[in-house]
Amino acid sequence: xxxxxxxxxxxxxxxxxxxxxxxxxxxxxxxxxxxxxxxxxxxxxxxxxxxxxxxxxxxxxxxxxxxxxxxxxxxxxxxxxxxxxxxxxxxxxxxxxxxxxxxxxxxxxxxxxxxxxxxxxxxxxxxxxxxxxxxxxxxxxxxxxxxxxxxxxxxxxxxxxxxxxxxx
Numbered sequence: 573x574x575x576x577x578x579x580x581x582x583x584x585x586x587x588x589x590x591x592x593x594x595x596x597x598x599x600x601x602x603x604x605x606x607x608x609x610x611x612x613x614x615x616x617x618x619x620x621x622x623x624x625x626x627x628x629x630x631x632x633x634x635x636x637x638x639x640x641x642x643x644x645x646x647x648x649x650x651x652x653x654x655x656x657x658x659x660x661x662x663x664x665x666x667x668x669x670x671x672x673x674x675x676x677x678x679x680x681x682x683x684x685x686x687x688x689x690x691x692x693x694x695x696x697x698x699x700x701x702x703x704x705x706x707x708x709x710x711x712x713x714x715x716x717x718x719x720x721x722x723x724x725x726x727x728x729x730x731x732x733x734x735x736x737x738x739x740x
Contacts (some may be wrong), residue, residue, distance in 0.1 A: 590614055591615050592618060592635040592637075593617050595738065596619075597670075602693075618633060627659075630656055631661045634661070634665065638656065638665055658684025665686045666688040666711045667688055669690045671690070672692065688703075689707060
């Protein structure tokens with residue numbers, strides 16, 4: 573398998589600022605490798621070695637995305653994901669769980685905790701980069717940071733009127 577990453581750094585036209593990704597991972601060597609890959613793709617990175625530090629950094633710095641391990645020294649990553657999803661300060665930050673946990677219901681539990689994607693370690697860096705871009709783009713669209721195309725037709729144009737379409 574080819575271990576090189578996609579060569580497609582973020583351009584100035586795509587974003588005014590380079591997105592920041594918070595890596596919450598207790599294995600510093602893995603965090604360093606992830607940070608290296610992400611910087612090559614044009615992202616800024618932050619690192620937190622445990623769940624408490626991850627929540628603190630997410631609240632203070634408001635990264636564009638969090639990559640979160642499930643097995644952390646001070647907390648279960650799913651609990652950290654729930655804390656981020658439930659907090660008004662961080663609920664709009666997408667979370668990708670990157671973990672080696674292989675339990676039968678882990679993906680369902682991770683989605684229930686609020687994560688956007690669950691990726692198993694070891695992973696293909698190209699696949700991870702695609703998911704990261706998708707999660708950040710989706711979050712920006714939800715925040716209405718990206719201008720909407722006002723010339724685009726509504727998906728409801730041409731639908732017949734119903735009783736619910738009448739003014740109140």
